[in-house]
Amino acid sequence: AQSVTQLDSHVSVSEGTPVLLRCNYSSSYSPSLFWYVQHPNKGLQLLLKYTSAATLVKGINGFEAEFKKSETSFHLTKPSAHMSDAAEYFCVVTSGGTGRRALTFGSGTRLQVQP
C-alpha cells in the first residue's frame, strides 16, 4: 500500500521569497516520487521525479526536491518565487514492481504568490 500526505493545502509567499511545499509518503516498496504542477484550467505537468538515483532532484523552472528516506519526505523547494509559479502542486508516489503503475496523488497544495 502507498499513500501521500501534503501537509499544507494552501501556501502563500511573496514574490522573490523561498517556496517550501511539504510532502510525506508511505510505501511498502522502494518508491518513485514525483511532483506535478497544475496551472488553472490546464493539465498536469511533470516538475521533477525521484527514481532511486541522486536524493536531491532538480526539476524545471528552478524547483528541486530532496528525498529523505529516514523522514519519508519529499519536500519541494524553490529559492525565489515568481508570479508564474502560482498553481496547484501535487506530490505523487508509485511503487516499483507493480504492473499497474498507479500513481497515488496527494490532495494538492495551492501556491499563491503575492506581488
Place this chain on the structure above:
Amino acid sequence: EAQVTQNPRYLITVTGKKLTVTCSQNMNHEYMSWYRQDPGLGLRQIYYSMNVEVTDKGDVPEGYKVSRKEKRNFPLILESPSPNQTSLYFCASSLAKNIQYFGAGTRLSVL
C-alpha cells in the same frame, strides 16, 4: 509534438445519457490510464490499460467502462452517468519508468 489529446474539454449532460470521452496519444505508449480529480482528493485512478486489449480496474471503477482496441486510443465510457460522476477527468499515457504524461482534462457536469 508529443501529446495526449482528450475530447471534449467540457461536457454538460443529464443523468442516464450515455457518453464517451476520447483519449488519444501519439507517443506509441503501451500504458494508458484514466483518473478523476475531485477537490481535496487529488487524482484517483479509474481504469488502466497495459496494452491493446488489456484493461483493468483502478481505485474507483464503478460506473465506468473503457476499451483499448488500438494502441493510441483509450476511450472512457459512462453508460448511465449520475451526478456523482461530475468531476474533472484526466487521461494519461506512459512508456516506462512510471512517468505519465497527462492530457489537458475533461470537465464533466452531470445534471
